[in-house]
Amino acid sequence: MAEPAVNNTKQITDEGIVRGASKLTPEKIERVINSVLKAETGARLKTYVDICVHCGLCSEACHFYLSHDNDPRFSPAGKVKQTIWEILNRKGKVDAEFIKRAAEIASTECNLCRRCAMYCPFGIDIAYLLITMRRICHKLGVTPQYIQDTAHSHSATINQMWVKDDEWIDSLMWQEDEARGEIPNLRIPLEKEGAEIYYSVIGPEPKFRAQLIYQAAVIMNASGVDWTMPATPGWDNSDMCMFTGDFEMMARLKKIHFESAARLKVKKIVMGECGHAFRSVYDVGNRALGWKMPPIPVVHSIEFFYELIRDGKIKIAKKYEKPVTFNDPCNMVRGRGLHEMGRFVTNATCEKLIEMHPNREHNYCCSAGGGVINCGPPYKKTRVDGNRIKAEQLFAAKARGAKTIIAPCHNCHGGLEDIVHHYGLDMDIKFLGDIIYETMEKPE
Amino acid sequence: MFDKILFATTASPTCDAAANVAFDLAGKYNSKFSVFHVLGLPTRGFGHMVQDIRTGEQESSYDEDYIEWVKEELKNTYAEQIKKAKNCILETVSGVPHTEILRKARKDDVDLIVMGAHTREEEIGATRYRSVVGSTMQKVAKSAKCPVLIVSRPCNTCYWYFSNIIFGTDFSRASNSAFMFAYNNAKEIGCRLHLFHALDISSIAAGKIEDQQKIEERIKEARRKMEEMYVSKMKGFDNYSIEIWEGIPYVEILKFAREKSGDLIVMAHHAREIDPEEALLGSTVEQVVLRAACPVASVNRPDKVEME
Numbered sequence: 001m002a003e004p005a006v007n008n009t010k011q012i013t014d015e016g017i018v019r020g021a022s023k024l025t026p027e028k029i030e031r032v033i034n035s036v037l038k039a040e041t042g043a044r045l046k047t048y049v050d051i052c053v054h055c056g057l058c059s060e061a062c063h064f065y066l067s068h069d070n071d072p073r074f075s076p077a078g079k080v081k082q083t084i085w086e087i088l089n090r091k092g093k094v095d096a097e098f099i100k101r102a103a104e105i106a107s108t109e110c111n112l113c114r115r116c117a118m119y120c121p122f123g124i125d126i127a128y129l130l131i132t133m134r135r136i137c138h139k140l141g142v143t144p145q146y147i148q149d150t151a152h153s154h155s156a157t158i159n160q161m162w163v164k165d166d167e168w169i170d171s172l173m174w175q176e177d178e179a180r181g182e183i184p185n186l187r188i189p190l191e192k193e194g195a196e197i198y199y200s201v202i203g204p205e206p207k208f209r210a211q212l213i214y215q216a217a218v219i220m221n222a223s224g225v226d227w228t229m230p231a232t233p234g235w236d237n238s239d240m241c242m243f244t245g246d247f248e249m250m251a252r253l254k255k256i257h258f259e260s261a262a263r264l265k266v267k268k269i270v271m272g273e274c275g276h277a278f279r280s281v282y283d284v285g286n287r288a289l290g291w292k293m294p295p296i297p298v299v300h301s302i303e304f305f306y307e308l309i310r311d312g313k314i315k316i317a318k319k320y321e322k323p324v325t326f327n328d329p330c331n332m333v334r335g336r337g338l339h340e341m342g343r344f345v346t347n348a349t350c351e352k353l354i355e356m357h358p359n360r361e362h363n364y365c366c367s368a369g370g371g372v373i374n375c376g377p378p379y380k381k382t383r384v385d386g387n388r389i390k391a392e393q394l395f396a397a398k399a400r401g402a403k404t405i406i407a408p409c410h411n412c413h414g415g416l417e418d419i420v421h422h423y424g425l426d427m428d429i430k431f432l433g434d435i436i437y438e439t440m441e442k443p444e
Numbered sequence: 445m446f447d448k449i450l451f452a453t454t455a456s457p458t459c460d461a462a463a464n465v466a467f468d469l470a471g472k473y474n475s476k477f478s479v480f481h482v483l484g485l486p487t488r489g490f491g492h493m494v495q496d497i498r499t500g501e502q503e504s505s506y507d508e509d510y511i512e513w514v515k516e517e518l519k520n521t522y523a524e525q526i527k528k529a530k531n532c533i534l535e536t537v538s539g540v541p542h543t544e545i546l547r548k549a550r551k552d553d554v555d556l557i558v559m560g561a562h563t564r565e566e567e568i569g570a571t572r573y574r575s576v577v578g579s580t581m582q583k584v585a586k587s588a589k590c591p592v593l594i595v596s597r598p599c600n601t602c603y604w605y606f607s608n609i610i611f612g613t614d615f616s617r618a619s620n621s622a623f624m625f626a627y628n629n630a631k632e633i634g635c636r637l638h639l640f641h642a643l644d645i646s647s648i649a650a651g652k653i654e655d656q657q658k659i660e661e662r663i664k665e666a667r668r669k670m671e672e673m674y675v676s677k678m679k680g681f682d683n684y685s686i687e688i689w690e691g692i693p694y695v696e697i698l699k700f701a702r703e704k705s706g707d708l709i710v711m712a713h714h715a716r717e718i719d720p721e722e723a724l725l726g727s728t729v730e731q732v733v734l735r736a737a738c739p740v741a742s743v744n745r746p747d748k749v750e751m752e
Contacts, residue, residue: 174550178587181744208486210543 012378016145017103024096024140032139033092041132048124049088052077058116058126063364064109067388074386076116076126079105083133103142106133108379109386111372112243113330113365127370131245138245146376150240153203155249158256159236160203169231171206175214179221183443186221188213191264192228198266198296199229200257202238202274202410215437216272219305222443223313227270234260237271239280243371247288254285261296268297270304273431275331275369275409283335300332302408305432306341309348315441316349322428323352324435325394325402327416328363329409337361345432346406349439356397364390366407368415383415384422390415391423404428406435445632448554449475452482452545452584455521459560462595465739466558467525469603470532475555478533479522480548482541483514494538511536542583554590555748561596561733582730585713590748591625592713595739599707606707607635612697612732614641615669618712622743623674626710630683637684638704639674641666642696663688694731706738713742 037045059065059075072078083102087094094102112127120126137143143151153162163171169190176188189195199220205212220227229235234256241249261269271277278300286294299307308314326346332338339360346353358364367387372379394405394416405420405427407413416429451466453459470477484494484506494506514536519526526532537544549557561581585592601607611626613619623639630637643662645654666688678684689696701709713729733740743749 174547177550177589178546181587208539208543210547211540 012104012382014104014144014375014378016143016148017100020140020142021096021100021103024099024142026093026095029094029096029099029140030092033087033094033136036132036136036139037088037092040135044128045084045132048126048129049085051122052080052124053122055121057119057121058124061116061119063111063113063115063367063389064386067386067390074109076110079110080126080129084129087133087136099137099140099142102133103137103144106130106137107144107147107243108372108375108382110370111330111365111367112370114334115330115362115365118334118361131243134243135245135247143244144375144379146378147240147244147371147374150374151244151246151249154239154241154253155246158233158253160238160240161207163203163206163236165233168206168235171210172213172229175210175217179214179217183218183221186217188217189228190231192226194265195226195228196267197225197227198261198264198269199227199271200235200237200261200269200277201272202277203236204410205272212272212431212433215433218442219308219314219433219436219440222440223308225308225313228264228266230260230264232260232263234258237269237277237281238274239277239285240371240374242280242284243276243374250280250285251288254281254289257281258286258289258295266296268299269294270299271301273301273408273410273433275329275411276371279331279335283331300336300338302332302338302342302345302432305345305436306338309345314436316436316439317441318439320350320404320435320439322350322403323354323401324350324404324406324430325354325356325397326359327356327366327405327407327409327412328360329407329412330363330365330369332409333363334361342406342408342432345436349432349435350406352401354397354400354402356393356402358393364393366390366409366412366415367419368411369409373411373414380418384418387415387419388423391419391425394419394425394427395423398425398427402427404430406430406432408432445629446470446473446475446555448552448556449473449477450480450545450549450552450554450557451478452480452541452548452557452559452580453518454560455481455518461598462558462560462593463522463525465593465595465599465603467522467529467532469556469558470529472602472604474530476531476533476552477529478535478548478552478554479518480545481514481518481534481536482539482544483511483536484538485540486538506538541580542587545580545584546587549584549588549590556590557584557588557592559584559592559594561594581733582713585729585742586744589745591741591743593739593741594733596733597737599739601707603708604633606633608638608704608706608708609633609635610638610640610697610701610704610706610709611674612640612642612693612709612711612728613670613674614693614712615666615673616712616714618714618744620673621746621749622710622712622741623677624746624749625741625743626708627674627678627681628749629708629710631681635683635707637681638700638706639670639684639686640697640700641670641688642693642700643688643690644693645690646692659690663690694728694735697728697732698735701736701738708739708741709736710741710743712744714744 058077062076064074068074110130114127117125150160172188179186239253282298328339367383372383413429420427449470484496515534518534609626609630670686711729729742
């Protein structure tokens with residue numbers, strides 16, 4: 001007798017989703033869904049849904065689909081079909097079980113990387129459809145626990161990591177102190193009104209990765225730019241509320257960020273190597289506030305480094321020797337087209353760049369972005385298994401000699417680390433800032 | 445001599461030798477004493493999961509209970525020593541080890557950090573956080589404002605019974621601070637201070653031959669510098685010797701320490717090697733630490749070694 005096929009996939013239990021869903025009633029679900037659809041979506045959603053011809057061209061754009069042997073449940077259109085479409089068809093009359101599954105799909109099985117939008121013959125922004133689903137889930141109180149905790153930190157402290165105000169200032173003074181051991185007259189200027197550049201980072205930097213602030217200070221100092229960092233909340237440019245669908249809080253965060261820069265009367269904001277923060281400051285958050293473009297020009301580190309090297313403000317003493325490959329982060333490449341600048345910096349600082357394929361705007365997502373890595377441990381397997389294709393892509397680059405992956409984005413770092421580890425690829429991962437710091441000429 | 449001592453430990457056997465020295469010192473000098481353990485690396489989602497530094501396992505239940513449990517382990521590991529210690533505080537945090545150690549040292553304004561040398565455990569950190577080059581010890585020694593005492597092998601003599609302190613210099617600015625530390629200790633303990641410099645002639649390996657006369661000139665010059673930079677600062681202290689050897693610096697220092705039965709080697713671990721001619725000791729410290737039979741103190745900054 002043949003054994004029946006058994007589905008051994010372990011069910012993930014996420015407290016945030018389970019407990020949130022346990023409080024739902026069919027009436028509440030219907031009311032919330034319809035209020036979001038009516039008040040917030042408008043023509044954009046309607047157009048996207050109406051013009052999709054179900055051609056399936058988006059499928060092969062998705063790393064989840066490719067990594068799951070072309071399982072249609074993981075295709076972008078498939079994910080929309082399991083979430084937003086169904087809701088529209090049923091006019092909001094869905095049950096709590098449906099919402100639980102929809103929350104999981106929208107928050108952990110899609111990185112909002114927008115690769116699929118490029119393959120859609122009509123240019124439908126599928127990420128928008130899924131983030132609308134997250135928005136509904138947020139309003140229903142059904143959001144994965146870990147990312148919700150981060151969002152709580154945002155609303156309580158205006159930063160991602162529960163960093164206290166004095167802790168922030170002290171971390172900067174500490175890094176200044178340390179860097180002065182290397183460059184005696186180095187400064188991290190706090191609250192300098194009228195500075196050219198306002199440098200902002202993400203919460204985890206002062207909390208865990210203080211070295212990145214050190215490196216940035218050395219680079220700023222060596223290039224002789226006029227810069228400052230704020231001593232008040234607003235210093236953290238990251239934004240997990242954008243990914244939980246808490247758009248009110250997202251707007252509040254961006255408002256405080258822009259206001260702290262405006263108060264210092266700076267010419268522009270330069271931000272560290274973070275992808276989602278760039279999306280929030282340059283694209284989504286500012287628009288939620290009614291600014292088509294950011295009220296103060298925003299420059300991502302990739303572009304900033306490009307300018308420094310192009311203008312000869314940073315000189316490279318000795319190039320990085322190991323062959324590198326460049327991982328294009330979605331938010332700066334598909335979102336802003338900084339891929340050639342990234343390559344310019346890489347070529348200026350490294351001996352050899354070996355491209356991975358596909359690359360540039362066609363690069364696969366790291367599977368950590370879009371808040372997925374922030375949904376925490378329960379979904380690590382979802383994320384790593386869902387990106388086998390990335391491992392294959394990296395392995396091919398490694399086979400051609402690449403030893404180090406340059407990833408100018410925090411989430412890419414985290415995601416690639418897990419992939420490199422899980423699939424046993426044994427490659428280093430570095431930020432552009434790491435490489436520049438390592439290879440640059442430093443002032444006496 | 446040391447009002448506040450920070451003992452940074454992995455709580456594994458590799459830190460046992462360092463633990464003995466640290467507890468001894470704290471007891472003898474009645475210091476405020478913290479046993480500090482970085483218990484895990486936070487995940488990249490920066491959620492509440494850590495990779496345990498000791499086991500390398502992912503701990504998904506990183507919470508108060510887990511911290512308490514690690515603290516309990518720490519207490520058991522050092523049970524004997526803690527019984528005798530008076531002002532001992534145990535503390536555990538999660539983070540990148542060297543960052544957290546430096547953060548703590550700065551916060552408490554400690555006078556001395558005691559730690560072990562390389563361990564397997566730290567390498568897990570280096571692998572996970574690829575941008576962290578090298579080991580925790582290296583990073584801490586480079587950036588700490590206070591002296592860092594690195595103990596990698598069991599130390600049989602009590603600190604205050606030391607009879608030979610070796611000060612290795614490359615005549616850099618950082619070496620001045622290392623000298624002050626070595627001198628203050630020799631004076632306090634009442635032991636002999638050996639001022640030592642090794643002329644680097646490793647360029648010979650590259651086929652560049654220096655003639656004997658030139659080498660001797662350089663030795664003479666080094667001796668003059670010793671007198672000028674260090675001897676002039678020692679007031680009424682005559683229990684010292686000056687020695688200049690030539691060779692590869694770390695090998696020569698080790699040979700010298702062995703010959704003199706050195707109890708402690710003091711060197712500067714430069715924050716930055718400005719000119720390789722001037723600052724040879726950066727990488728030398730690491731080599732010495734790995735191979736020396738006695739503790740090695742790395743001193744880079746003047747902050748905690750000013751004359752009293």
